[in-house]
Amino acid sequence: MSDRTRKRILSMWFPRLPSERVLRRRPVDAPFALTLTRKNTDRIHCLNPQAERRGLHRGMSLADARAFCPALVSQPARPDLDATFLASLRRWATRYCPWVGFEGEDGLVLDITGSAHLFGGEDAMMQDMRARADRAGLTLRLGCAATRGAAWAFARHGEGQRPLDALPVAALRLEDKTVTGLERLGLRTIGDLAATARAPLARRFGPEVLLRLDQARGDQAEAITPRTEPPRYAARLSLPEPIGLFDDVIAATARLLTPLCEKLKTHESGARRLRLTLRRVDQGSQQVDLRLAAAMRDPARILPLFERGIGTIDAGFGIDQVRLEATLVEPLPIQQINATTARTGPDRLNDLITRIGTRIGLENVQRLLPADSHVPERSFIVAPAAYTRPQDGWSCPRPRPLCLFPPEAIAGSGPRPPDRFRWRNMSLATGRATGPERIVPEWWLEDENWRRGLRDYWKVETRQGRRLWLFHTPQDPGWFVQGEFA
The missing domain is CATH 3.40.1170.60 (MutS, DNA mismatch repair protein, domain I)
Structure with missing residues (x-):
């Protein structure tokens, strides 16, 4: 050989x-x-x-x-x-x-x-x-x-200056406790281990010792698995003549989007961030970054989202090279569709979020999500819409007001809602009251607004048409308005 x-x-x-x-x-x-x-x-x-x-x-x-x-x-x-x-x-x-x-x-x-x-x-x-x-x-x-196994042993125990059998048993990639046990038996080198009966070793230390020995000596095959490079989603277009008009840059971008999205589709992925690099003839370059509200690989949807950024570039004496790269990619499995499938609502919403986000920032487009808490102020969280998905409605046995605001004190006494009260310079009369719904503070959290203790909530429909959410604090008697139903 x-x-x-x-x-x-x-x-x-x-x-x-x-x-x-x-x-x-x-x-x-x-x-x-x-x-x-x-x-x-x-x-x-x-x-x-x-x-x-x-x-x-x-x-x-x-x-x-x-x-x-x-x-x-x-x-x-x-x-x-x-x-x-x-x-x-x-x-x-x-x-x-x-x-x-x-x-x-x-x-x-x-x-x-x-x-x-x-x-x-x-x-x-x-x-x-x-x-x-x-x-x-x-x-x-x-x-x-x-x-x-032998190459590993030589690298860590002498770089080939000694034969393999003269190296310590620690050179076999064994656990420390196994090495200690072998040394206590007087098996200090690989040669000592190879000359020992195999059956007692297997019974006492398990099959790993013999496996590592056979791998190092070549009696047992051991594969090397190279790490594959992740796919790179980028496309470049070198132009024979410089361009500078808006329509020309859009056309070049559209030409690059097609192969890029095809590669994304092949790997069942979608782009969340795209970077368009425009190199000018004076060797300067400008970049247009696009952050998407959801993973996409549809050129027809992505191209219009680049228009605002491309409209702000300075072409100088002309652009001779255009490069498009997906800098952030997420999995986007292929979905079953049929001939009557149209663009879905979530796609249109994501496109709208992206358009608004290019102006004010994706982090500033937010949505409310339900949170696991009975306390009204903690029953929701505010999260960026681009990095979250809509969830099912709040799981609550009692209805909650559409508008929630800090508690506003009103005059009243007793455990039931007052027949008449004044709120926001309006004189209101109670028509129907539903309740009470008792909510206890979360004792493990400190909240200044809940220092009065538990609350008894009532849904009050006034004769004037207002549908309010009132609560009463039994420990420190008082009435407050905290929300209004639609």
Whole structure:
């Protein structure tokens, strides 16, 4: 078998990835560590070599670390940003081979079979990797072998300076408690483990030990699953002659919307944010951003929404390139339709919200949504209409007024509504009263308006035609008007 077809796996390990991600932007000439909160205790998550030389290590509590090293500089770790940074390193590693996958939270695995010769061989390839990582301020450990397990072991336990059987059993990607149990039996190296009877090992430690051993030695296959790049929803149009008229830009945008929406439809997705970039002949550019109230992929609906933004651009001496990109995409499954299906109400409402939102901002177009509370003031929430969906009506056994306002005191005494009262400079007479409906304050929340205690609500129909919502406070006797029915 030739060198180009022989299976070769390369493991890349970044032992200080979280701390070096931070220090690349803000270098610190002092012991430095990142911390994570575990079981209500701040513990060291990652640290630089200066901190290690002071005797600090991962898992140590931050309080103990500061006692050992008062000059320690620390800040909270950001695992989400570390994952994003590792994803960018994965894209960088595809320059060496197309099959690149993740190996835990701080490593990558590459299938370099047939590609190492393009860089002058495995040694030259790994030397290039180390040089580039060093220039980027990253610590890199490499391991290359015929199996994924062996490559992982070499990267973390000697970079191939020793044979596989001489490496410790911790190099088999086993749990710490399993490694401790094996070492107590005197099985300290992979060679010791391979020379031991398999049946007793399986009974005592389970099948994982033998599986990891077989994967490292090549007796059990282990696949590398590369991460596929997410689809990119963008289209570009280079023009032979500069344009500047409004109708020409609209026509170019319409031409780009068609393939973009077709790609969105193929992936059953819809655009929530679109960016139109117009490059002028003087190399300047202008952008028109469009935020949609709902995911869309219909060019006929999207194009009119661009008109307001396009009308404000300055074409200068002309536009020679137009680029359209969907910067935010959401799932939009295909729905069953028939020949008589027309544009639905929600689609028209979303288009209206988008049009209004382009003028005043989508966050300022709001709707009321029901909330789980018996207290009238808390029975609804105000939310942006573009990021919420209408819900079913309020679930309430008693009717609620269409108009709700802060309580307004009226003259009255006794537990029943007054026969006559004056409200907002109007003299009203009670015709019919329905109630009471007792509502108790939510004791776990502090609300100044409910300090009078529980309320007895009444629906009062006046002889003058007003239909009001009154309540009485028994603990501190008083009558108030809080709402009006339609």
